[in-house]
Amino acid sequence: xxxxxxxxxxxxxxxxxxxxxxxxxxxxxxxxxxxxxxxxxxxxxxxxxxxxxxxxxxxxxxxxxxxxxxxxxxxxxxxxxxxxxxxxxxxxxxxxxxxxxxxxxxxxxxxxxxxx
Numbered sequence: 425x426x427x428x429x430x431x432x433x434x435x436x437x438x439x440x441x442x443x444x445x446x447x448x449x450x451x452x453x454x455x456x457x458x459x460x461x462x463x464x465x466x467x468x469x470x471x472x473x474x475x476x477x478x479x480x481x482x483x484x485x486x487x488x489x490x491x492x493x494x495x496x497x498x499x500x501x502x503x504x505x506x507x508x509x510x511x512x513x514x515x516x517x518x519x520x521x522x523x524x525x526x527x528x529x530x531x532x533x534x535x536x537x538x539x540x
Contacts, residue, residue, distance in 0.1 A: 492502040
């Protein structure tokens with residue numbers, strides 16, 4: 425049986441050819457990206473965006489950490505999320521979980537049509 429061995433003389437051309445292909449690919453990507461780079465935003469716009477983000481974050485934290493009456497007539501209230509989680513766990517552990525459907529809005533009746 426004869427075994428075929430790869431020639432060691434082909435290693436370096438293959439290595440440099442592969443390296444060249446990778447470098448050319450990187451150069452193409454680099455040149456394609458440079459013209460399309462977005463313009464940097466100025467500090468004033470950045471500060472405005474940070475202020476809006478902080479305001480939005482604070483409003484979200486306020487909603488999940490405070491009590492609020494949503495609809496007094498139907499008895500819907502917002503409670504802190506930590507309290508809601510502990511009440512839910514306690515209800516499941518006691519076996520008193522009752523699934524109640526959410527109140528649905530009344531479906532408007534279609535307008536009466538008269539046939540002539």
